[in-house]
Amino acid sequence: MPMQVPLFRSARTVMPRLGFGTWPMQGAECQAAVESAIGLGYRHIDTAEMYGNEAAVGAGLRASGVAREALYLTTKVWWDKPDGASFRAAFEACLARLATPYVDLLLVHWPSPQLRLESVLEAQAKILAEGLAKAVGVANFPLALLRRAVEAKIAPIACLQVEHHVFLGQQKLLAYCQAQDLVLTSYTPVAKGAVLQDATVTRIAAKHGATPGQVALAWLLGMANVAAIPKAASPARQAENLKSVELTLDEEDRAALAALPKNRRMVNPGFAPQWDG
Numbered sequence: 001m002p003m004q005v006p007l008f009r010s011a012r013t014v015m016p017r018l019g020f021g022t023w024p025m026q027g028a029e030c031q032a033a034v035e036s037a038i039g040l041g042y043r044h045i046d047t048a049e050m051y052g053n054e055a056a057v058g059a060g061l062r063a064s065g066v067a068r069e070a071l072y073l074t075t076k077v078w079w080d081k082p083d084g085a086s087f088r089a090a091f092e093a094c095l096a097r098l099a100t101p102y103v104d105l106l107l108v109h110w111p112s113p114q115l116r117l118e119s120v121l122e123a124q125a126k127i128l129a130e131g132l133a134k135a136v137g138v139a140n141f142p143l144a145l146l147r148r149a150v151e152a153k154i155a156p157i158a159c160l161q162v163e164h165h166v167f168l169g170q171q172k173l174l175a176y177c178q179a180q181d182l183v184l185t186s187y188t189p190v191a192k193g194a195v196l197q198d199a200t201v202t203r204i205a206a207k208h209g210a211t212p213g214q215v216a217l218a219w220l221l222g223m224a225n226v227a228a229i230p231k232a233a234s235p236a237r238q239a240e241n242l243k244s245v246e247l248t249l250d251e252e253d254r255a256a257l258a259a260l261p262k263n264r265r266m267v268n269p270g271f272a273p274q275w276d277g
């Protein structure tokens with residue numbers, strides 16, 4: 001029996017709380033990884049226009065034999081489409097590459113300094129009304145810009161996707177997402193494997209007979225309104241990460257993980273926004 005993943009539920013989206021990240025896998029490797037992840041029980045797959053793997057992700061979805069309606073598919077439009085018309089055109093190309101009639105979640109991948117927020121939100125609202133996306137949201141938005149997007153009330157923002165792990169907290173963003181009932185999807189949730197070298201994480205893992213990756217994921221999944229999308233190429237590691245849904249950390253574990261320094265941002269390209277803005 002494939003493992004059951006708990007769901008995040010809001011009025012705007014119903015999302016499996018553990019998903020599968022696909023960056024930077026490409027081509028046949030990516031298709032095989034998506035297929036095996038779905039076979040193991042993942043039902044939420046994360047891709048993006050920029051990843052260059054949407055065709056492979058779409059092929060993996062179809063090859064899995066699991067009905068499209070039972071899967072939650074996210075894609076993102078790259079930040080060089082700062083207005084509604086270019087955003088819409090890029091999204092249509094995403095759908096064509098994925099070869100699916102709709103996505104479950106469509107995100108603005110990064111805010112650009114040229115972003116015409118209202119124009120992009122209007123495009124998202126139209127895409128939603130047409131049923132081409134079931135939910136919309138943003139990624140890599142700092143708090144002030146996220147607030148603007150939500151308060152504009154042009155499109156019902158369902159999700160914020162940001163970097164979030166035991167070495168990088170997102171308390172302010174998470175508090176806002178909880179208050180607004182948005183899901184905060186944590187990317188880079190196992191800190192690209194750096195959890196393997198951390199003494200606190202490995203101690204807690206040994207205590208539970210679990211792995212460091214499972215501890216890092218269980219810490220995130222223990223927070224209200226949080227989902228996580230680890231990437232793993234091999235079926236063995238995909239299964240390892242999926243099993244984190246069965247691990248419950250105690251208060252002492254959570255306090256020790258919360259006390260780790262939270263200043264290790266691993267994804268910070270030159271075009272990133274002012275994070276504390």
Ligand SMILES: NC(=O)c1ccc[n+]([C@@H]2O[C@H](COP(=O)([O-])OP(=O)(O)OC[C@H]3O[C@@H](n4cnc5c(N)ncnc54)[C@H](OP(=O)(O)O)[C@@H]3O)[C@@H](O)[C@H]2O)c1
Nearest residue numbers: 021022023139187188189190191192193213230231232233
């Ligand atoms: N919105 C954005 O701007 C944005 C930015 C970055 C990422 N993302 C999304 O988030 C997903 C995940 O982020 P990420 O790939 O940056 O980081 P990640 O999931 O934290 O780490 C992936 C790396 O860690 C290894 N790994 C996976 N599970 C592990 C475990 N249990 N123990 C030890 N190492 C493990 C993987 O190796 P193997 O594959 O060899 O197992 C891979 O090298 C991406 O694939 C993408 O879908 C979104």
